[in-house]
Amino acid sequence: MSHPGATATDRHKVVIIGSGFGGLNAAKTLKRTDVDIKLIAKTTHHLFQPLLYQVATGIISEGEIAPPTRLILRKQENAQVLLGEVTHVDLTNQTVDSVLLGHTYRTPYDSLIIAAGAGQSYFGNDHFAEFAPGMKSIDDALELRGRILGAFEQAERSSDPERRKKLLTFVVVGAGPTGVEMAGQIQELADQTLKGSFRHIDPTEAHVILLDAAPAVLPPMGEKLGLKAKARLEKMGVEIQLNAMVTDVDRNGITVKDKDGSIRRIESACKVWSAGVQASPLGHDLAAQSETEVDRAGRVKVNPDLSIPGHPNVFVVGDMAFVPGVPGMAQGAIQGGKYVAKIIQNEVAARAHGNMPKPREPFKYFDKGSMATVSKYNAVAQVGKLEFGGFIAWLAWLGLHLIYLVGFRTKVATLLSWAVTFLGRDRGQLTITEQQAYARTRLEQLEEIAASAQETEKAAS
Structure with missing residues (x-):
């Protein structure tokens, strides 16, 4: 119709x-x-995808990076938005x-x-998605926030040292910009925001691992900036594992194949996938x-x-x-x-006007550079041949992303959220629900229940 x-x-x-x-x-x-x-x-919104990792780690709310498309275009009379x-x-x-x-x-x-x-992209292993959500949608970000914070909550209730270690081990797959940003923010969340808020565990003992099959961090940004980002992450406590290819992912961890062909296992309850599209x-x-x-x-x-x-x-x-x-x-x-x-x-x-259109000029891309945050007050940036890192790069990153956010209200709200987080150690979006933390598990259970009910009906008939 x-x-x-x-x-x-x-x-x-x-x-x-x-x-x-x-x-x-x-x-x-x-x-x-x-x-x-x-x-x-x-979807009914315009998603500012570069800031999804901040939703996943409790810095900003989903509404600040996903204004309704219908409201953005409501004054444009020649446009109709259809879901x-x-x-x-x-x-x-x-x-x-x-x-x-x-x-x-x-x-x-x-x-x-x-x-x-x-x-x-899970490179043909789509079943990895159940245990290692990506970072491409609001649903992904909210689920990851639930899984990250839920891991700390479960560790607080556990008396088994091995289980606590698994719960407090966070693995980020993919050392591109999203992976670097995500690893850095999980480490800061553990070391700063959650510090002192538990009685049975010490959140600062969380083990964050960033791994990639590539031999370098941030390969598209060049060796110099990659090394800067790597050094900063390692100083924060993030473990970098390169030339490490993921061969399997399950509920309790991941299996990795190293460059020398050896296979090893990392026990981890919370995994994040940012390795491909x-x-x-x-x-x-x-x-x-x-x-x-x-x-x-x-x-x-x-x-x-x-x-x-x-x-x-x-x-x-x-x-x-x-x-x-x-x-x-x-x-x-x-x-x-x-x-x-x-x-x-x-x-x-x-x-x-009854005229023939002019021949089309080919598309010419103007490279405005690329940036990635590593931690609070630290980022790396590449603008043309200029490469720089540190506090200036971080300020440039903030300014650029603020400019491209759609709508005055979202810009102000995001700026306020950044002020709360970056001038102190608190984060304003640490609320999680059981559905966010265990949505995929619940869906899987419902499918099993539905399948069982169908088999029962067939047997009865």
């Missing part, structure tokens, strides 16, 4: 899939363009199918912008219908104008697009979304 409430017009129809950096910036750029925009996303998960794009008939609560809706388009992003499966859907291809991570190989071969009205931006020289970071999505929106803007205006 078509979307109820949608008003049929003769205007150019632009459908945007995804409410992340690429999709939202494309929609906002088209604000004053004579088009009808339908933004379809499987639903896109399951199929029909390139021949120019329609998009999305599903909401079991109902399938079909939305026609003249121009299509696909900015569906990427999820966590996998683009939306919509990439494979496009490849099956067109001449485009996808890489190993599922990213779509696009033309220089970010369109797909044979379909100049279909664009792919952000983490879903494979563009040489463009990293899978927020800036790539922001610039790509704005660039594609301007192409549509120019071509719609040209046709409205």
Whole structure:
């Protein structure tokens, strides 16, 4: 069925899939363009993903990094926000199918912008997700917060030294920016915020391990900054294990294969996965219908104008697009979304005046650099050929992320949360629920109960 409430017009129809950096910036750029925009996303919010680790470690609330998309665009009269998960794009008939609560809706388009992003990749071992959640959604962050704090709570009640040791061992898989930030914040949470708040355990004895199959920390940022980050983490007490490939993950720990081929075991109740990404499966859907291809991570190989071969009205931006020289970071999505929106803007205006649109200029990415926080008052930054770390890099990181947060209220709320955390040692978001801590376990139990009930019914009949 078509979307109820949608008003049929003769205007150019632009459908945007995804409410992340690429999709939202494309929609906002088209604000004053004579088009009808339908933004379809499987969540009702715009997620500022770079700060998810701060939600997971109790620094800020989820609302501060995930303002409602509908409210962001409420004054943009040519945009309609639709909730639903896109399951199929029909390139021949120019329609998009999305599903909401079991109902399938079909939305026609003249121009299509696909900015569906990427999820966590477990490199073919998806069963790891149950025991080592990733860091790609609000659900992931809240569950991790529950697991991290829940581990301390269980350790407080345990009289078994070996079990306490397992509960207080935290393993972060992946030494990229997210892994570095997560490991540093778990260590600070244990050493500063939780210090002195338990009677049976000492939180400062928590053992945080950061491991990666790569030979260096922060490989994309170069050897100099990687060594700076590594030195700072080790000074804080984080154990760095490199050239260590994870071969298995279960409820009680992980199995690791070292460079020399030896296999060892790390007992750990709480694991965090930040080792890889996998683009939306919509990439494979496009490849099956067109001449485009996808890489190993599922990213779509696009033309220089970010369109797909044979379909100049279909664009792919952000983490879903494979563009040489463009990293899978927020800036790539922001610039790509704005660039594609301007192409549509120019071509719609040209046709409205009976003119032929000008040839498209190829997309040019402007590298604004990359940054990663390591701890309170310490970060590393790379801006062009300039590399620096320490307090100045940390201030630059704070300022840059504050600028890109959407909405005045979210900026103020985040700034206040940062002040509470960074000027003292307290954190304002340490509330956890049983559902957050054990959601996947509960779902697994419900599935077992449902399966058992079905078997009982069959036996009775």
